[in-house]
Amino acid sequence: MKTTRRLIQLAFLTLTVVGVFVVRGNAERWCPFGGVEALYGYVTEGNVLCALAVTNFFMLGAVLVLALLVRRAFCAYACPIGTISEWLGVAGRRVGLRTRLVPARADAYLRKGKYVVLAIILYFTWTLGELEFRAADPCYALISRHGEDITLWAYVVAGLIVVGALVVTMPFCRWLCPLGAVLAPFSRLGFTRIRRDAEACSGCARCTSVCPTAIPVHMLDEVRAARCMTCFNCLAACPPKRGALSWGPARPRGAKWPPWIAAMAVLVVLSAAVTWAYVAPFPSFTRVSPARAAAAGEPAVARLRVDGVTCRGRATLLAYFLERDDEFAVDGFLKIEAWPGPGRAAVDITYDAALADADAIRAALSEAYFDRATETWRVSPFAVEGYDALGGLGPAVEGL
Amino acid sequence: MLLRLFPGLVLMLALAPAVRADDAAKAADEYARGQALLKASDFNGALAAYTAAVKADPANETYRHEHALLRRVVPLRAKLLKQRDAEKWQALAAALRSYYADHGLLEEVLRLDEEAYARSGDADTAAMLADTQIRMGRDAAAVETLGGLKADEQTAQTRTQMGIALAHAGRTDEARAIASGLADDKAGPGLLYDMARLNSLVADNAKALAQLTRCFELTRPSRLAAFKEYTKADKDMSGLVAQADFANVLATESKLKESDCSGGTSCAKCPSRDKCAGSSGAKTAAKDTK
Numbered sequence: 001m002k003t004t005r006r007l008i009q010l011a012f013l014t015l016t017v018v019g020v021f022v023v024r025g026n027a028e029r030w031c032p033f034g035g036v037e038a039l040y041g042y043v044t045e046g047n048v049l050c051a052l053a054v055t056n057f058f059m060l061g062a063v064l065v066l067a068l069l070v071r072r073a074f075c076a077y078a079c080p081i082g083t084i085s086e087w088l089g090v091a092g093r094r095v096g097l098r099t100r101l102v103p104a105r106a107d108a109y110l111r112k113g114k115y116v117v118l119a120i121i122l123y124f125t126w127t128l129g130e131l132e133f134r135a136a137d138p139c140y141a142l143i144s145r146h147g148e149d150i151t152l153w154a155y156v157v158a159g160l161i162v163v164g165a166l167v168v169t170m171p172f173c174r175w176l177c178p179l180g181a182v183l184a185p186f187s188r189l190g191f192t193r194i195r196r197d198a199e200a201c202s203g204c205a206r207c208t209s210v211c212p213t214a215i216p217v218h219m220l221d222e223v224r225a226a227r228c229m230t231c232f233n234c235l236a237a238c239p240p241k242r243g244a245l246s247w248g249p250a251r252p253r254g255a256k257w258p259p260w261i262a263a264m265a266v267l268v269v270l271s272a273a274v275t276w277a278y279v280a281p282f283p284s285f286t287r288v289s290p291a292r293a294a295a296a297g298e299p300a301v302a303r304l305r306v307d308g309v310t311c312r313g314r315a316t317l318l319a320y321f322l323e324r325d326d327e328f329a330v331d332g333f334l335k336i337e338a339w340p341g342p343g344r345a346a347v348d349i350t351y352d353a354a355l356a357d358a359d360a361i362r363a364a365l366s367e368a369y370f371d372r373a374t375e376t377w378r379v380s381p382f383a384v385e386g387y388d389a390l391g392g393l394g395p396a397v398e399g400l
Numbered sequence: 401m402l403l404r405l406f407p408g409l410v411l412m413l414a415l416a417p418a419v420r421a422d423d424a425a426k427a428a429d430e431y432a433r434g435q436a437l438l439k440a441s442d443f444n445g446a447l448a449a450y451t452a453a454v455k456a457d458p459a460n461e462t463y464r465h466e467h468a469l470l471r472r473v474v475p476l477r478a479k480l481l482k483q484r485d486a487e488k489w490q491a492l493a494a495a496l497r498s499y500y501a502d503h504g505l506l507e508e509v510l511r512l513d514e515e516a517y518a519r520s521g522d523a524d525t526a527a528m529l530a531d532t533q534i535r536m537g538r539d540a541a542a543v544e545t546l547g548g549l550k551a552d553e554q555t556a557q558t559r560t561q562m563g564i565a566l567a568h569a570g571r572t573d574e575a576r577a578i579a580s581g582l583a584d585d586k587a588g589p590g591l592l593y594d595m596a597r598l599n600s601l602v603a604d605n606a607k608a609l610a611q612l613t614r615c616f617e618l619t620r621p622s623r624l625a626a627f628k629e630y631t632k633a634d635k636d637m638s639g640l641v642a643q644a645d646f647a648n649v650l651a652t653e654s655k656l657k658e659s660d661c662s663g664g665t666s667c668a669k670c671p672s673r674d675k676c677a678g679s680s681g682a683k684t685a686a687k688d689t690k
Contacts, residue, residue, distance in 0.1 A: 368468045370495035377498060379468045389468070390451055 001232045001259040005076065008263055009083040016080045020143050026342075027143035029053040030274075032074070033179040035060025040126040046286035049131055050312050053341065054284040055277045062273035063179070067186035069269070070262045075173055075180065076212075076229035077266045081139060082173050085165040086212065092166035100168050107214050110175040111227065118178035169212045174227065184226040192257070193250045194223040194234060201244035207234035222251060232259045283337035283348070285315035289323070297354025299334060302361050305385040309338055309345035314381070318347065321365050321380055325372070328364045332356035344385065362387040427457030434466070441508065443474050473499050486519065497528075506536050517545070523553045530561045539568040556582060560594045564636065567601035576602040584611055589618040597636040608640055609649050616652035624654050 034056035138158030332355025434449030533542035542565035563578035592615035599608035
């Protein structure tokens with residue numbers, strides 16, 4: 001099982017590295033913790049933070065489902081930071097570094113650190129509406145290929161994690177990972193557990209010694225601790241003749257399941273989330289017009305493809321053009337739903353069919369606008385598919 | 401081998417860079433022609449030239465920007481002529497004036513300002529007209545415009561402009577008398593700049609430098625560097641530029657706070673959040689001004 005897990009870790013790490021450095025994709029949009037950070041803004045304002053997308057919600061949903069099924073298996077199988085931390089520990093031992101054991105009492109205090117980290121990040125992110133700690137985020141430094149707002153602090157933190165992981169087993173994952181804090185309550189309710197047969201157990205404690213999260217497995221009938229990563233190190237360490245440890249649904253059902261089910265669960269749930277995110281994503285930007293309540297006619301939807309809607313700010317600018325007050329004003333605009341991203345973005349605009357039409361909406365999004373509030377001309381940065389920006393100006397202004 | 405099988409393709413690939421260069425050159429020519437036509441007030445001709453430039457080089461941001469603006473300005477000009485409603489006329493005129501001023505079309509600005517002044521005759525339109533007249537070197541006309549205002553209609557702005565126009569016309573004593581009577585304690589950055597110009601013209605350098613310092617302090621950080629360059633090139637400020645303290649004034653930092661807008665990555669912290677494009681605050685403000 002250890003080899004299988006290593007291969008899955010390698011596959012996810014390779015996927016990340018290829019996605020970031022070869023395809024040069026936006027890996028930030030696939031981070032499950034991004035879903036936690038974006039959640040508040042999405043619920044209250046209908047849009048996600050800049051640089052994030054609804055894909056973060058799909059990934060968050062997937063890791064929460066996984067936590068309910070197989071505890072923190074995401075950390076042990078798929079998370080690149082978990083993989084790097086674990087492998088650094090192995091590398092440290094191979095080169096002769098002694099793994100430092102942290103006393104149980106200290107470990108218990110340090111484990112609370114991740115809740116503090118989570119609280120601080122969420123407080124600032126949710127109140128300020130920005131990814132406040134991005135500049136010092138070593139993970140972002142990596143996946144953004146040294147992004148524009150990265151500071152030296154990101155590398156200092158990365159260095160501490162690397163050095164720490166060489167001499168202490170997965171310190172970041174155990175003590176500081178904010179996603180670990182989010183997963184904890186779900187993991188505690190997890191459907192599957194490591195179980196110990198007290199009669200078969202000799203109390204050798206090999207299982208406890210190899211647990212990356214320092215769970216005293218040899219002293220428990222069932223591992224309920226939220227930090228269990230379902231890595232099966234304990235099962236592998238348990239002398240096979242005794243077979244004191246098993247894995248499966250929580251008692252009292254107690255069936256023994258083969259460990260590969262955990263690996264399959266990780267692969268199936270994450271694949272399903274990615275597929276769903278691609279096939280049927282919900283909009284990452286929504287704005288409802290104040291005029292919606294006054295709509296009299298039949299609502300219709302203009303499904304547009306627009307160049308230039310790359311982020312939340314640009315989607316806001318799109319709404320600004322739609323809410324203009326000149327001869328291109330669209331009185332019947334009711335709602336914008338947009339999927340901002342690189343290239344041509346999908347934008348759905350719901351409008352009152354009695355007051356507007358799709359052509360008027362295309363014109364409103366494309367034509368320059370004189371903003372009387374700021375006394376400035378604004379040229380639309382958007383190119384709407386199907387609108388001829390070099391042709392006639394349409395019925396709104398023709399015949400003047 | 402490749403040449404035998406696909407001669408057309410090879411020829412096309414070989415000629416592609418040359419064709420692109422030709423298109424770029426043609427686009428540049430059309431754009432230059434459009435600019436010349438615009439200066440000559442041939443707006444329709446300029447629009448046609450800009451359209452040709454964009455078609456020849458669709459990726460050029462400058463061409464697209466200027467084309468998008470002019471394509472809106474052309475029908476607005478026609479609409480202005482037919483507009484009877486005073487409020488709507490002002491709104492259209494403001495849009496056109498902004499375009500003309502940004503593009504250095506001072507004759508067009510002057511025409512609009514003259515009509516606006518003829519329609520309302522208030523101090524604001526007089527100040528706008530006088531400002532354009534002064535910019536065009538028509539100081540006597542500016543004195544006449546501002547002189548037409550009654551005493552109770554005059555503002556600090558119109559008095560300052562009168563002083564500048566008089567100073568330009570060589571009537572320095574009258575300009576100095578006006579300058580000495582102006583209070584600058586409640587002036588905004590625009591008026592402070594004009595007061596500094598006036599005091600520079602009448603050689604009251606200490607006062608001018610103090611006003612310019614306050615003007616810079618009240619200017620948005622993103623605009624300050626360009627504004628300082630403008631100041632250095634302003635002929636009315638030439639008396640100040642020679643002063644030793646002018647370097648200190650140029651080192652003035654803005655006291656306004658403003659984020660460096662990077663296209664939407666830090667909107668939450670931006671103090672101008674309620675004023676920027678697309679925010680609900682901006683829309684409210686826009687509606688309030690209608």
